Amino acid sequence: MDVFGRSTVSEFVGDRIVYRNLEALDARLPRLAEVRQQAGLEQGPVPRKQDPVYPQVIVHLLQAARRLDAPDAAIQRLVYLGDTRLADASAFLSLCKAGGWPGVGFIGSESSGPAVTEVSQMDDQVWLVVSNRWAAVRDLEKVCAEHGLALDAGTALVIDMDKTAIGARGRNAQVIDQARVDAVQDTVSGALGDAFDPTDFRKIYDLLNQPEFHPFTADNQDYLAYICLVLGSGMFELDDLVASVRSGQMRSFDQFIREVDARQDDLLPALMPLHQEIFKSVQAGDPTPFKRFRRNEYLSTVGRMGELDDGLAVEQLLKGEIVITAEVRALALDWGGRGVLTFCLSDKPDEASIPTPELAGKGYLPIHRTETHVVGSD
Ligand SMILES: [Mg+2]
Known part of the structure; x- marks a missing residue:
């Protein structure tokens, strides 16, 4: 593993991210109340990942995000990256169902021992890749090709933030x-x-x-x-x-x-x-x-981002800092360059992710805009 300098999650998703309140950080995207109105959903408490309304809200936001930079395109397929077998795999499947999309999901959790990557079919046109190596996200292009899923403006790449894009499970x-x-x-x-x-x-x-x-x-x-x-x-x-x-x-x-x-x-x-x-x-x-x-x-989260010196050994960074997962970042940058829409989901409460106006005045930034080291395998 290596250190690939410093970056931010926003480098590869911009402000296309929602934290737990499902209020997109990109102000051009509709607010949750508007999403519910536009999608014909009832108003109520903020839906959590397991609620039936949740995938409908996210699908609506993905289509709205797509229209912002590619008005003629529409999302037709989904690739999802996460770290939790139960929660992320079922969120992925429910997003595919809500969108009527085929898709490939990836669940990563690094462990020592031989690399094991398994592909299984979850549903009609929905496949799941489970691996104990984050580097296996590189196999997704092949899995998509095998099942006829193109990587272009019709594709959404949805990335779970916590323990996937940053603080990779099993590693950091x-x-x-x-x-x-x-x-x-x-x-x-x-x-x-x-x-x-x-x-x-x-x-x-x-x-x-x-x-x-x-x-x-x-x-x-x-x-x-x-x-x-x-x-x-x-x-x-x-x-x-x-x-x-x-x-x-x-x-x-x-x-x-x-x-x-x-x-x-x-x-x-x-x-x-x-x-x-x-x-x-x-x-x-x-x-x-x-x-x-x-x-x-x-404060204690952003206090652990980008605080350590450049030039420290990989092991020290992984122990002391919340770092960006290099393999996830490389995939998002590569696919984003080919027109794929990238979008990030975080389950962290907004109060734990976005600075108060007072802190923002002192230069504090939301987690996805806070710089930290990028660590992973090349
Ligand atoms: Mg996670």
């Missing part, structure tokens, strides 16, 4: 996770002040982050950060909470935050405003209610 993804854990820790320690105990925090976070507790935390990092905060303040004991989750007495995060709210007098006075702000957002149905945590996540 742990730095993305570390940035998030650090943000939880910074937020909780900042709020608790002297009462913060890093050892306790790690114990609480690592245990409640396990899949066993997903029904309780909804696998939502905002909820988990809030729970760490309340436990860190000493209002609940970890053992007691774990026991009541396991026995079914504590069934959901909603129940937990209501209980905290009912016992406000036991809350550290310093935590009161923060609790009230988060409680209000949760009641309003905001899936990312812990704004301070997400702003810290933004």
Whole structure:
């Protein structure tokens, strides 16, 4: 593996990207409310990847993006790059179905040992390539050719951002996770002040982050950060909470935050405003209610991009920095040059991906515009 200088995700997708709110960063593209209106979809909460409305929104955005620079072309086929077998493969298949498109999807996750790349058929005219080498994205051109899929203005290349375009799974993804854990820790320690105990925090976070507790935390990092905060303040004991989750007495995060709210007098006075702000957002149905945590996540994420010196060894960069996946970038640049529409999807909350106006004034940029090293195999 080698370092190929520095770049940004925007080099190969421009502002054709949506973060979790599905509001395209390219201001010329329709807003989510307009997309829903134009596509005849009902208004409502922002759809997540597994919602049936999600692929319809993305298909509409892809066609709108295509019309911006190639008014005579229409998307007729899809190539999708992702890193998660279940979530990305099913998102890919649902996009093909919603668009009525044939397609080839790629799921990458690097591991040591012999290279294994498998092609399987998911549906009529829909194929999936799964590989333990990111370099295998280069095989996609051949797979497309075998199935008669041209690479031109009628093709959309949709790239998952997190752990695919940046922080490649199996290679560099742990730095993305570390940035998030650090943000939880910074937020909780900042709020608790002297009462913060890093050892306790790690114990609480690592245990409640396990899949066993997903029904309780909804696998939502905002909820988990809030729970760490309340436990860190000493209002609940970890053992007691774990026991009541396991026995079914504590069934959901909603129940937990209501209980905290009912016992406000036991809350550290310093935590009161923060609790009230988060409680209000949760009641309003905001899936990312812990704004301070997400702003810290933004800072700790961009703080790990492009910060290390040029000339460091590949291993050091992969350990310490969130880097761009060279193979994905090369493919996107090559295909983009042949007229293929490139588009990026990120599941990261917008608050953790885009700077506040104040930070933007200081020169901070959205993640996809933040420069970092490019690492991969030639
Ligand atoms: Mg991903």
